[in-house]
Amino acid sequence: MARKPGSRSEITGPRLREAALRLFARDGYAAVSMRQIAAEVGVQAGALYLYTADKQSLLADLMADHLEALLAAWAEEAPEGDARARLDHFARFHIRFHAARADAVFIAYMELRNLTPGNFARIEALRRRYETELEQILRDGQAEGCFALPDTKLAAMALIAMLTGVNTWFREGGRLSLPRVEDIYVDMVLKAAGATAGPPP
Amino acid sequence: MARKPGSRSEITGPRLREAALRLFARDGYAAVSMRQIAAEVGVQAGALYLYTADKQSLLADLMADHLEALLAAWAEEAPEGDARARLDHFARFHIRFHAARADAVFIAYMELRNLTPGNFARIEALRRRYETELEQILRDGQAEGCFALPDTKLAAMALIAMLTGVNTWFREGGRLSLPRVEDIYVDMVLKAAGATAGPPP
DNA sequence: GGTTGAATTGAACGGGCGTTCAGTGACAAT
DNA sequence: ATTGTCACTGAACGCCCGTTCAATTCAACC
Structure with a gap:
């Protein structure tokens, strides 16, 4: 055969x-x-x-594709408006996108150490670009005077860690629906950023 | 020989x-x-x-020892006072304890899937106990009226994810000292919990 | 219907894996 | 000085690993 x-x-x-x-x-x-x-x-x-080509590039390609899809999807949303609205949008986007691709997210966070240095640099650059998107929103909000953050770089990492944490426990059909989870996290994210009061959820 | x-x-x-x-x-x-x-x-x-006995119990024992040390250390701190002060204390404790044991923390979060079901249950129960410590603080604060949280269970997981995220980037001798990092995170944690204003940092 | 190229098999390569165990040298107690 | 136990070696067990490649069969086109 x-x-x-x-x-x-x-x-x-x-x-x-x-x-x-x-x-x-x-x-x-x-x-x-x-x-x-x-x-x-x-x-x-x-x-x-x-x-x-080999097992290593199979992993690296899966991770790169995931991160590129993430960046492309965010670029397509391209939220307008003040920083508060954009942060709200970012939080919801992050939760929704990541919940829909639990496997790829898990790999992209857990298998970094199995990448060769070259592949690691490529992947890390993509992740950094995504982080920068959030950081820009926080910096704009700081400039507009609607956020109060001691350190935008740290805040960006802290908020992403918090949002990505959803993936460790969220399961479709559990106690809370995804939109409800989004609401709860948006509330905490905005508060953590020291956002001045906006429209109540 | x-x-x-x-x-x-x-x-x-x-x-x-x-x-x-x-x-x-x-x-x-x-x-x-x-x-x-x-x-x-x-x-x-x-x-x-x-x-x-074998490679598997070597891993399980390392993880169990880490989590037991974590719980013991927290039990020893046993903070008194109102929920706001205890949450402040918890955040600083978490960051400090985890920063001092980066390897063990990393393993305890990354290698869960390599545990046999029995070992997994044992480890998971320990982690849950720690989460409950934070959740209790949040519930007390809710009752005291000094926190505003839509869901204490989610908030506990969200805050722990945020705090543990420090380990992914913090390195001794970097841009920020550990006490400074603690301050920044405490600020965000308290705000995220909707804590009513207390003494400024 | 014959030809060509794409898709796949199956065997092989050298090497590393977790674990066991009989044997042996070093230490402690007498 | 003798004994007994402790800590360790080194070889072996059966098995799985990532990767390569000649051979083979199918699909597609003329």
């Missing part, structure tokens, strides 16, 4: 990426073997190398 | 735990081999099994 009936690269390629994403998120990059991924795809291990 | 000169179990035991802690934190549990740990200790791999 060699080539399988119905086989097409536009099918196997994405399936490889989906399987790798799920398995890496569940068990960790180091604990998942190429043979396990191949079995999930329904293929022998050797066939994977038609779609990725 | 068999027994080595100067060898004593009170020495090798701790050295094993220190080496495992450092290597697990740096490379991840799955990526570190017993032979690597042994080399770090200066011993052959087989000798490790005089000090741990």
Whole structure:
């Protein structure tokens, strides 16, 4: 047996990426073997190398794609208005986007140490760009006089850590709906930023 | 050659735990081999099994010890006073304790998925106990009327995520000293909790 | 319907894994 | 000086790892 009936690269390629994403998120990059991924795809291990140079770039590409999708999605929202409204928007966007891609988020935060230095730099630069988006909002708010923050850089990291933390416990169908979670976090985020009172939720 | 000169179990035991802690934190549990740990200790791999039943319980014990030390240290601080002062105290304690044990913190958050179900339950129960300590402060503050929180459970998780995030970037000798970082985070934490104004920092 | 190129197999490569255990040298107590 | 236990070695067990490659079969086009 060699080539399988119905086989097409536009099918196997994405399936490889989906399987790798799920398995890496569940068990960790180091604990998942190429043979396990191949079995999930329904293929022998050797066939994977038609779609990725090696295991390392499979991981790096998954992470880079996730972060690029994140930046692209945020760029598309491009909120207008005062800093308060934009921070509200950012918090909701972050929670919503991350809740919809739990596996990719998990990998992008947990598997950084398994990247080679070159790949790490590439990924880290993308993450930094996203952080800067929030930092800009905080700086603008500071300038407009509607936020009160001792350090915008720290605040950006603190708020992102808080928002990303949602992913560790949120499950669809739990005690709270996602919009309700958004409301609660927006309230805390705005308060933490020292936002002057705006329209009540 | 068999027994080595100067060898004593009170020495090798701790050295094993220190080496495992450092290597697990740096490379991840799955990526570190017993032979690597042994080399770090200066011993052959087989000798490790005089000090741990297997690799899995080595990890579980490191995590349990960390969380038990955390709970014990917090119990010893036992802050008195109103909820606002206790929340201030908790935030500073959390940042200080975690900054001093970056490796253990990292492992306790990142390697949960490498625990067997039994060990996972044991560790998770300890973490939950710590979360409850904060939640109690928030509930008391809510009752005292000095906090304004839509959901104390969520707030507890959100604040812990924010505080623990410090560990991802804080390095001794960086732009900000630890006490300064504490001040900044306490400010944001109190604001996020909707704390009514107290003494300025 | 024949040809060509794409998709895949299956075996092999060298190496590392966690764990066990008989053997051995060093220390402590007598 | 002898004994007994403690701490450790070194080899072995069976197994899995990431990656390569010749051979093979299918799909697509002429």
